[in-house]
Amino acid sequence: MSLKNTPRSYGSLARGLHWATALLILTTFPMGWYAESLPYDSSEALAYKAQVFSLHKTLGIAAFFVGLIRILWALTQVHPVAVNPEHRAANWLAAVVHYGLYAALLLVPLAGWVHHAASEGFAPILWPFGQSLPMVPKSLALAEAAGLAHVTATWVLLGFVGLHVAGALKHAVIDRDGTLARMLTGRAAGQDGPKAQGAAVAAVAIWGVAAAVAWTTSGERGATPVAEAVPQVVATAAPGFWQVTEGSLKIAVVQMGTRVEGEFASWDAAIRFDPEATEGNEADVRIALASLKLGAVSDQATGPDFLNAAAFAESRYTARLIPQGDAWLAQGELTLNGRSLPLDMPFTLTPRGEVTQMSGRTTIDRRNFGIGEKYPDEASVGYLVEVLVDLTARPSAEAER
Secondary structure: OOOOOEOOEOOHHHHHHHHHHHHHHHHHHHHHHHHHHOOOOOHHHHHHHHHHHHHHHHHHHHHHHHHHHHHHHHHOOOOOOOOOOOOHHHHHHHHHHHHHHHHHHHHHHHHHHHHHHHOOOOOOOOOOOOOOOOOOOOOHHHHHHHHHHHHHHHHHHHHHHHHHHHHHHHHHHHHOOOHHHHHHHOOOOOOOOOOOOOHHHHHHHHHHHHHHHHHHHHHHHOOOOOOOOOOOOEEEEEEEEEEEEEEEEEEEEEEOOEEEEEEEOOEEEEEEOOOOOOOOOEEEEEEEHHHEEOHHHHHHHHOOOOOOOOOOOEEEEEEEEEEEOOEEEEEEEEEEOOEEEEEEEEEEEEEEOOEEEEEEEEEEEHHHHOOOOOOOOOOOEEEEEEEEEEEEEEEEEEEEO
């Protein structure tokens, strides 16, 4: 049994890699589908869902390396001739599917891997590759783009697989020409004939159309604002008010032993502040809860088990700003999930020319606000949620709501 291909047969290595690839596709795709369908309405359910996703990701990485080895090996081998060279249209279509599948073997798992590396936490890869990739930062935009590419490429892969299986069945049941036996046993078959011209270009065109359609439809879905609950600031002439020019409002929580960080995309702060005064300084912050982006679990975080953004669209924090030596203290009340509780946040101010940078940190216990009640321990989600505020502001006019 020859390891290498011949002009009329596939070698044992090519056949082994082919069937290993088929097995990985037939297990990884259903596993991902199954993981997506699993509920996460309890600590145990979330842990099981994460385990299935971890296995899905691990098998996907295996598929990537098997596919890479298969392609590299194919580049060093002669490609066996067609069994029926007179069937030019069928052979051309088979070549298109062949090139399309080779691209999918790399694009599908690689896009998923980048999505994982760019996301925060949830379902780690089990193999010792680490949870990150070189030159892939933790980025919500990158994670969303990679996730879209992963889903799109998966559907293209399934289309090519369907065509490939249909062709194999035609050869086996209708033509009975030995094509399938050549891949199963290494049996020699085929004869010289014209090569399929332009098949690789056609495969690239199919991938290009799929990418364009996915990008267009995702843009249409993303055109609707995430949340409109936070009113805009309307400025009128009055001293003492500050305008936020840029900033971030983030949270961090330990999920299944890993610290994950998310950010609210929509929030508003009305700040009245005089650095020389000891009284009368105050802040009023409103946060659109549905705008939270927390990697792969954004929907879960804003869903009914946690922030419940459908029932409570907005969280509000009002506070007095009190000097504390070289630092400051925001002493106020946080309203979240229908409950209002005292919350203090130490912060620092750093003048930068015409603007001032503010940095503050505090911690809340999710249990105090009735968040994640179906997760009574910290096996899946930690109790403590760190709140991280960093913004730049400058003196402005009064902000009226």
